[in-house]
Amino acid sequence: MTNEKNVQPLRSAQEIEDMRWALARYASARDVFMFNFGINTGLRVSDIVPLKLSDVKGKQHVIITEQKTGKPKRFLIPKATREAIEDYTRGMNDNDYLFPSRRGDSYISTTQAYRALQKAADALGRDDIGTHTMRKTFGYHHYKRNKDVATLQHIFNHSAPSITLKYIGITSDEIDATMEDFAL
Numbered sequence: 001m002t003n004e005k006n007v008q009p010l011r012s013a014q015e016i017e018d019m020r021w022a023l024a025r026y027a028s029a030r031d032v033f034m035f036n037f038g039i040n041t042g043l044r045v046s047d048i049v050p051l052k053l054s055d056v057k058g059k060q061h062v063i064i065t066e067q068k069t070g071k072p073k074r075f076l077i078p079k080a081t082r083e084a085i086e087d088y089t090r091g092m093n094d095n096d097y098l099f100p101s102r103r104g105d106s107y108i109s110t111t112q113a114y115r116a117l118q119k120a121a122d123a124l125g126r127d128d129i130g131t132h133t134m135r136k137t138f139g140y141h142h143y144k145r146n147k148d149v150a151t152l153q154h155i156f157n158h159s160a161p162s163i164t165l166k167y168i169g170i171t172s173d174e175i176d177a178t179m180e181d182f183a184l
Helices: 013-026 029-041 079-088 110-123 132-146 149-156 161-167 172-180
Strands: 061-065 072-076
Touching: 013 029, 013 110, 029 079, 029 110, 029 132, 132 149, 132 161, 149 161
Parallel strands: none
Antiparallel strands: 061 072
């Protein structure tokens, strides 16, 4: 992770499906669940990996303390994600980590999460995938569906709408496309 990459969101349903397929094929069920959880909650990977079953089981809202900011954050777990949690955690104990490490009694590191995503990205021939891809994918699709940068800025805790739009990869080409057929 030493060389900086231009990490991008997955912009189409097909790209998301391809990533799920590659994670299932080249990583593990844990990593597929991590990816799905990440793209459906918009949380940073550093806030996802330490979660325990008791943090999310049977809950509609979860309150965490963000690793990066130290601030409390309340977020809704979407219905489909709550159902996925039920399926994924069947047989787990409340005290178990959602993303257990194969070594020791802890959770995977953000580096391990990155490696899993990287393995899948390599299989797909992509060099623009990282842990922020999950958060950016959430943001990109939330914005496309709702066209509400203010809400997304609040979700991401960004200081300005321009930061949010840049973060989720709303490019000048996409901005131009909104103007192409504009006429009053």
